[in-house]
Every structure is written in structure tokens, then in C-alpha cells.
Amino acid sequence: xxxxxxxxxxxxxxxxxxxxxxxxxxxxxxxxxxxxxxxxxxxxxxxxxxxxxxxxxxxxxxxxxxxxxxxxxxxxxxxxxxxxxxxxxxxxxxxxxxxxxxxxxxxxxxxxxxxxxxxxxxxxxxxxxxxxxxxxxxxxxxxxxxxxxxxxxxxxxxxxxxxxxxxxxxxxxxxxxxxxxxxxxxxxxxxxxxxxxxxxxxxxxxxxxxxxxxxxxxxxxxx
Numbered sequence: 001x002x003x004x005x006x007x008x009x010x011x012x013x014x015x016x017x018x019x020x021x022x023x024x025x026x027x028x029x030x031x032x033x034x035x036x037x038x039x040x041x042x043x044x045x046x047x048x049x050x051x052x053x054x055x056x057x058x059x060x061x062x063x064x065x066x067x068x069x070x071x072x073x074x075x076x077x078x079x080x081x082x083x084x085x086x087x088x089x090x091x092x093x094x095x096x097x098x099x100x101x102x103x104x105x106x107x108x109x110x111x112x113x114x115x116x117x118x119x120x121x122x123x124x125x126x127x128x129x130x131x132x133x134x135x136x137x138x139x140x141x142x143x144x145x146x147x148x149x150x151x152x153x154x155x156x157x158x159x160x161x162x163x164x165x166x167x168x169x170x171x172x173x174x175x176x177x178x179x180x181x182x183x184x185x186x187x188x189x190x191x192x193x194x195x196x197x198x199x200x201x202x203x204x205x206x207x208x209x210x211x212x213x214x215x216x217x218x219x220x221x222x223x
Contacts, residue, residue: 011178012154018103018122019067019076019093023183029176033189036170039065041193043186052183054078054190063194066095067187076103076187080194087118089191104133104184106191116145116192140192143172147188157185 015024031051032044041054050070057066063080074095081088088107092098102123109117120134131150138145143161148154157176174189176182 013149013156013177013179015179016149016156016181016184018181018184019187020181020183023181024179025176025182026178028178029182031174031176031182031186032171033174033186034171035193041186041190052186054186065190065194067183067190075183078187078191078194087195089194091187091191106136106188108195116140116195118188118192118195120188134188136188136192140172140189140196145189145192147185156180157182157188159189 015021017024030046032046032048034042034044036042039056042050043052043054044050052075053068053070053072054065055068057064057077062082065078066074067076067078069075075093077092077095077097079090079092079097081090088105090097090105091103093101093103104120104122106118106120109119116136116139118136119132120136122133133150134156135148135151136145137148138159140159143159145159146155147157149156155177157174157180160173160175162171162173174185176185
């Protein structure tokens with residue numbers, strides 16, 4: 001009797017490219033997200049090959065992070081909008097901050113939020129402000145953060161806590177559906193991490209500012 005051929009399940013949606021088509025996997029992808037000291041994040045596959053990195057970026061006046069490839073080349077800049085009542089973040093291509101290079105923007109549904117509910121709007125679809133392209137629900141700290149396609153029930157990426165409690169707060173896995181831009185997923189999880197830890201972001205910014213002021217005073221005194 002001939003063995004029956006096995007087929008991979010059909011993707012749940014068409015290719016969804018946000019940052020670039022090179023970041024779309026044809027099969028479901030599982031990645032490991034590890035939070036490192038100094039607000040750094042490293043993303044690897046299950047074989048521990050580095051796929052992407054997230055690092056703080058020139059945060060003296062803005063809360064910012066940069067998404068990098070394995071060789072530390074910038075892919076996208078994540079920039080929080082100052083004085084935003086809805087915790088708005090703008091994401092730009094490369095190291096740009098020009099509106100023409102904006103990829104997408106995120107904002108919380110309500111000014112006061114007790115759990116994550118973030119709307120994601122692609123830059124080329126911002127004319128219709130009533131519809132979001134992606135939505136993030138849940139909490140990274142509680143291990144139940146999920147990204148959905150718009151306001152549907154279709155999950156494009158889902159977080160899973162590691163069974164080993166030793167790494168519960170600093171490492172987790174994410175299952176990303178086929179045809180989803182995994183660089184976009186990583187950027188969104190980095191934004192949620194920054195939103196859930198504003199005191200750490202503020203502390204880092206204040207430290208950098210203080211160092212800059214001390215350096216300037218030292219230059220004046222020694223000149």
C-alpha cells in the first residue's frame with residue numbers, strides 16, 4: 001500500500017508584509033524572545049540562530065528603540081510620541097523619522113488602560129481611522145499576549161511562557177502564523193514591553209540625560 005502524501009495546512013491569510021517581504025515565513029514560525037540587560041531583546045529560532053535584535057536608541061528626548069538584523073543593521077525605528085494620551089508609537093523604516101518612511105503606528109484604545117489593548121494601523125491605510133489592521137491583546141508580564149488580524153478572532157502571533165520558571169520573566173516563545181511578517185511581530189512585542197515597563201524606560205532616559213549634563217559641565221570647567 002502506497003503511503004499517502006502529507007500536506008502542510010493552508011495559511012490562514014494572504015501574505016501580510018509590513019516591514020518587508022523577506023520577513024515572511026511560508027510555514028508557521030516559532031521564535032524565542034529573550035529580554036537582556038539594558039533593555040536589549042534578542043530573538044532566535046528554535047536552533048538558537050539569531051534572527052533579530054531590539055536595542056534602545058538615542059533616547060535623550062524620546063523613548064525609542066531600534067529593530068536590528070543579526071549584523072546590527074537597522075531595520076526599523078520604534079519611536080514613542082511625546083505627550084500622547086493614548087500611548088502612541090510610530091514605527092519608521094531604517095533609522096528615519098520622516099512621515100514618508102512611516103510603516104505603521106500603534107495606540108491604546110483608552111487613555112487609562114488596565115490591560116493591553118493596542119490598535120495597529122498601517123501607514124498606507126491611516127485614512128480610515130475606525131478600522132485597525134492588527135490588534136494586540138493580553139499582557140507580556142502575564143504570559144498571554146496575542147496579536148490578531150484586525151478586530152477578528154484570527155491570531156497571527158501568540159506568546160507562550162516557557163515551562164522553566166527560572167526564565168519566566170525574561171524569556172518566552174512566540175508562535176507566528178505562516179504569511180505573517182515576523183519582523184513586524186517582534187516590533188509590536190517590543191512596543192508592548194516598553195509600555196508595560198515605563199519606569200525602566202524613564203529611568204534609562206534620565207540616566208542618559210544626567211550623563212550628558214555632567215559631561216557638558218565637565219567640558220566647560222576644563223576648557
